[in-house]
Amino acid sequence: MAFSFEDNRKDAIVLLEAVAAELNTEDMNQAGRIFRAVLHAVRDRLPVTDAVHFASQLPIIWKGIYFDHYDPDKVPVQILDRQEWVDYIRNKNAFAANNDFQQDDEIIGAFRAVFRALHNCMPEGQLQQVKEALNEEIQELLEV
Incomplete structure (x- = not known):
């Protein structure tokens, strides 16, 4: 099978557009x-095996973004x-958090939006497995 960068790019954009739609924004950045x-x-938050299995479901470009700065020796992070959890997500967007996440409710909404897009x-079972790896x-x- 030939590698098509353009097809992989399109897959990544489709997923990003789905996230943007769930976030109700036209700002792709x-x-x-x-x-x-x-x-x-x-x-x-996931054990290494679960994190890798989850990543296998992402478009290839998002896999690269997903694994950027990943340190398997420091996971799973304990979130009590x-x-x-809200603060942890905010920290992961430290550069732009003040613009993207002005309120805790915006972070919770973003978390829900990403899960809806995913x-x-x-596959349903994959997302359920990820959800179950998170504490209660x-x-x-994620429940609305």
């Missing part, structure tokens, strides 16, 4: 920053409650 922050937070492009307070944030 903002959507990308938020998507990356949530992906990195989820990645760091809702506020720690729900449409990943974090799982509750």
